[in-house]
Amino acid sequence: MVKINIEGKLLEVEPGSSIKDALRKLDPKLAKKTVIAISDGKKLDLGHVPGEDIGIKPVTSDDSLALDVLNHSTAHIMAHAIQRLYPDTKFAIGPAIEEGFYYDFDTRSTITFQDLPKIEKEMKRIIKKNPKFEKKEVSKKQAKSIFSDNPYKLELIEGIEEDRVGIYTTGDFVDLCKGPHIPTLAKIGAFKLLSIAGAYWRGKEENKMLTRIYGTAFYSKEDLDAYISRLERAKESDHRKIGKELDLFSFHDEAPGFPFFHPKGMVLINNILDYWREEHKKEGYEEIKTPMILSNELWKTSGHWENYKDNMYFVEIDQAEYAIKPMNCPGSNLIYRSRQHSYRELPIRYPEIGLVHRHEKSGVLHGLFRVRNFTQDDAHIYCTEAQLEEEITRIIKLIARMYDVFGFNEYHVELSTRPPKRIGSEAIWDKSEALLEKIIKENKLDYKVNEGDGAFYGPKIDFHIKDCLDRTWQCATIQLDFSTPEKFDLAYVGKDNAKHRPVMLHRVVLGSLERFIGILTEHYGGNFPAWLAPVQMVVLPISEKFEQYARNIYSRFEDEGFRAEFDNRVESLGKKIREAELNKVPYMVVIGKNEQQTQTLTIRTKSGRDIKEIRIDRFIGMAREATSKKKMDL
RNA sequence: GCCCGUGUAGCUCAGAUGGUAGAGCAUUUCCAUGGUAAGGAAAAGGUCAUCGGUUCAAGUCCGAUCGCGGGCUCCA
Missing domain, CATH: 3.10.20.30 (Beta-grasp domain)
Incomplete structure (x- = not known):
C-alpha cells in the first residue's frame, strides 16, 4: 500500500x-x-x-496557478490543431503567460488573423474528442530522436539539465513538455485566439522570425466574457483614440514618433507642470534649462557617445559634430561646474523640464507611450554621501504625494542592482544597494529586486504605478550615480577646505510628460478631473432668447479664471448636451427661461449629479473647491 | 529593424470577381427658438498614402517606399 x-x-x-x-x-x-x-x-x-x-x-480550478495550467494545456491543443491544418509546421515554444498563452511555430504557410476562426474550430473538434494528456519520461537521447526533424525542440532538449525529459501525447500530437496538464479537456470551459504576430526564436533579432498566435482560456465562459469585455474597455480608453476625439494631440507622417500637442493637450501639460513646479519649489528645487544641441565632445565625456550613439541624432554646425540631447544630465553638469561650490550649498537640486530626443526603431513606436522625443521631468541632485538617505527619502515622499493627486494609489517599486558591466568599486556598490534597500524598507514600500538590472553607474529604484484597468506603468525612477561626477570632475569645497567629489542622483517623477499624459488619459478614460480638464464648463443657452444672460454667465466664468466655453450655436439643447458629454466636460451649465427669471444656473455634472437653480457665486465656489483641491470627482 | 495586417472626404467606415468613387458624423447655408445624449433641409468636400508596373481600362491586381496597427526571451 x-x-x-x-x-x-x-x-x-x-x-x-x-x-x-x-x-x-x-x-x-x-x-x-x-x-x-x-x-x-x-x-x-x-x-x-x-x-x-x-x-x-x-x-x-479556483486557484490562479490552475489557470496557468489550463492556458498551457490549451496552447497544446492549439498546436495540435495547427499541426492538423498545416502539417509542415515545426513547433517551438508554447507557454502560459499572464493573461493567456501563445505558441511559436515555424511554418511555410502564411497564417493570418483571418485563419484564427478556422484554427479555433479545429481546436473545438479536438476538445470534443477529449484525448488524454499522456505523459512519458524519456532519456534525452530518445527525445532527440522523437524530435529529430525539429531544430527548435532539439535546441530546447540540449538546454535541459536533467537526464530525463517529459513528453506529452494528446491523440496524435506529441510535444516536449514538463507539464503538468489538465486532467481532461472538458476543463477548457472557454477559450479564444486573440492575435497573431511575428516573434523571433528566443527573442533574438538574429534568429528566425516565427509565427506566434496568442490566445486565452478560462474554466468558465463567464470568465472569458469578463476578460473580453475588459479588453474592449481598454480599447475604448486607448489614449490614441481619446486623444483624437478630445482634440488633445496628433501624429503626422511628416514626423513619425514626434507628437504634436493641440491647444487642449497643452492645457493638460501646463496644468501638470504648474502643479509639478509648485511641489518642487516646496522641496527646494531650483529649475534650470539646458540647450537641446550640445557638442559631441560633451557626449564623449559623458560616455553617451560610446554607449548610446545608436539612439542619438546628430547635426553638423560649422563643420563640427553636435548631438541632440537624449538626456539632460550632461547639460546640468555644465551648470554645476560653471562655478565653485561649497559644502554649505549641498544638496543642490536642479530640476529640468527637458525635451530629449532618442532614436527608437520604427516598429516600437506606440502613440504617446513610445515616442522619439519627449519631455522628462528630470532633476539632478548633487549632494554628499551622508546626505543621500535624506535626499532619497524626500524624493520618495514627493513621488507618493504627486501620484496620489492623480489617483494612482497603488504602486510598487523595483530595486535594480549591479549589472555585469559596471564601474565603481564593489564596496561602493555594496553600500549603495544596501542604502537603497534600507530606504525602501523604512518607507514601507512594496518592492522586489531586479538583480543585475541597474545602470552601469549605480543602482536604482523604479516606481510602477497601477492604473484603473490594473495595468502597471513604470514612471518614476531614482538613480544613484558615483561615476558621472568623476567623469565631469565635479567638486565642492569641504569644511576641511579641500576639494571633494559630490554624489549625483538622477530622478524623474512622471517620467516622460508625453507618456504620462497617455497614461492619465487611459486611467481617466478621458474624464479628466476638473483641475485638468481642457474645458471645465460649457454654458448652454436653451435658445437664442437667453443668449445675453448666458453670455454674462460665461464672461463671469472667464473672469474667474475658469476654462469655459460658450455653446451659442443654433442647435437643440439635446445636441449641445450630447456633445458636451462626448467632450467629457465636467460641468454643463444650462441657461433658459427659469434660470434667467431667478438669476440662477442649472448644472449637469459629468459625474451624473444635477444641481437645479444654483446661484452663480455658490457654483463658482464649488467649482473652485474641486479645482484648487484637485479633487478627483466633482 | 523583422513578421503579419492595414492606409478611400476633417472623423468613423462601405466600395465581390478591375469599367475613372459612396454613407453617417463634422463643416457651410437656410428653416425650426428649442429644457438635459443627435430637430429638419440643402450645399460643399476625395490626384482613393506615395512612386512604379500589368492592362484598352487600376481605389481594386503586382512591386517598392512611407505611415499606422498587433507583436518580437513571462522560455519545454
Whole structure:
C-alpha cells in the first residue's frame, strides 16, 4: 500500500493508483474540482502514480496557478490543431503567460488573423474528442530522436539539465513538455485566439522570425466574457483614440514618433507642470534649462557617445559634430561646474523640464507611450554621501504625494542592482544597494529586486504605478550615480577646505510628460478631473432668447479664471448636451427661461449629479473647491 | 529593424470577381427658438498614402517606399 498525505489527511491506496484515484477516494467533490497537485513544490498531473509515500496539495480550478495550467494545456491543443491544418509546421515554444498563452511555430504557410476562426474550430473538434494528456519520461537521447526533424525542440532538449525529459501525447500530437496538464479537456470551459504576430526564436533579432498566435482560456465562459469585455474597455480608453476625439494631440507622417500637442493637450501639460513646479519649489528645487544641441565632445565625456550613439541624432554646425540631447544630465553638469561650490550649498537640486530626443526603431513606436522625443521631468541632485538617505527619502515622499493627486494609489517599486558591466568599486556598490534597500524598507514600500538590472553607474529604484484597468506603468525612477561626477570632475569645497567629489542622483517623477499624459488619459478614460480638464464648463443657452444672460454667465466664468466655453450655436439643447458629454466636460451649465427669471444656473455634472437653480457665486465656489483641491470627482 | 495586417472626404467606415468613387458624423447655408445624449433641409468636400508596373481600362491586381496597427526571451 502507498500512503498519501493530502493536506494532513492520510490515505492508503493500492500501488498503481493515481493521485486522482486517491482524491476520489477521499472526497469526490474535491477530486472533480482539482486540476493538478503540488508535492514538495513540484507540480504533478492528477494522472501521476506515486511510487512511494507522498504528501500532496490539490490545486483546484479556483486557484490562479490552475489557470496557468489550463492556458498551457490549451496552447497544446492549439498546436495540435495547427499541426492538423498545416502539417509542415515545426513547433517551438508554447507557454502560459499572464493573461493567456501563445505558441511559436515555424511554418511555410502564411497564417493570418483571418485563419484564427478556422484554427479555433479545429481546436473545438479536438476538445470534443477529449484525448488524454499522456505523459512519458524519456532519456534525452530518445527525445532527440522523437524530435529529430525539429531544430527548435532539439535546441530546447540540449538546454535541459536533467537526464530525463517529459513528453506529452494528446491523440496524435506529441510535444516536449514538463507539464503538468489538465486532467481532461472538458476543463477548457472557454477559450479564444486573440492575435497573431511575428516573434523571433528566443527573442533574438538574429534568429528566425516565427509565427506566434496568442490566445486565452478560462474554466468558465463567464470568465472569458469578463476578460473580453475588459479588453474592449481598454480599447475604448486607448489614449490614441481619446486623444483624437478630445482634440488633445496628433501624429503626422511628416514626423513619425514626434507628437504634436493641440491647444487642449497643452492645457493638460501646463496644468501638470504648474502643479509639478509648485511641489518642487516646496522641496527646494531650483529649475534650470539646458540647450537641446550640445557638442559631441560633451557626449564623449559623458560616455553617451560610446554607449548610446545608436539612439542619438546628430547635426553638423560649422563643420563640427553636435548631438541632440537624449538626456539632460550632461547639460546640468555644465551648470554645476560653471562655478565653485561649497559644502554649505549641498544638496543642490536642479530640476529640468527637458525635451530629449532618442532614436527608437520604427516598429516600437506606440502613440504617446513610445515616442522619439519627449519631455522628462528630470532633476539632478548633487549632494554628499551622508546626505543621500535624506535626499532619497524626500524624493520618495514627493513621488507618493504627486501620484496620489492623480489617483494612482497603488504602486510598487523595483530595486535594480549591479549589472555585469559596471564601474565603481564593489564596496561602493555594496553600500549603495544596501542604502537603497534600507530606504525602501523604512518607507514601507512594496518592492522586489531586479538583480543585475541597474545602470552601469549605480543602482536604482523604479516606481510602477497601477492604473484603473490594473495595468502597471513604470514612471518614476531614482538613480544613484558615483561615476558621472568623476567623469565631469565635479567638486565642492569641504569644511576641511579641500576639494571633494559630490554624489549625483538622477530622478524623474512622471517620467516622460508625453507618456504620462497617455497614461492619465487611459486611467481617466478621458474624464479628466476638473483641475485638468481642457474645458471645465460649457454654458448652454436653451435658445437664442437667453443668449445675453448666458453670455454674462460665461464672461463671469472667464473672469474667474475658469476654462469655459460658450455653446451659442443654433442647435437643440439635446445636441449641445450630447456633445458636451462626448467632450467629457465636467460641468454643463444650462441657461433658459427659469434660470434667467431667478438669476440662477442649472448644472449637469459629468459625474451624473444635477444641481437645479444654483446661484452663480455658490457654483463658482464649488467649482473652485474641486479645482484648487484637485479633487478627483466633482 | 523583422513578421503579419492595414492606409478611400476633417472623423468613423462601405466600395465581390478591375469599367475613372459612396454613407453617417463634422463643416457651410437656410428653416425650426428649442429644457438635459443627435430637430429638419440643402450645399460643399476625395490626384482613393506615395512612386512604379500589368492592362484598352487600376481605389481594386503586382512591386517598392512611407505611415499606422498587433507583436518580437513571462522560455519545454
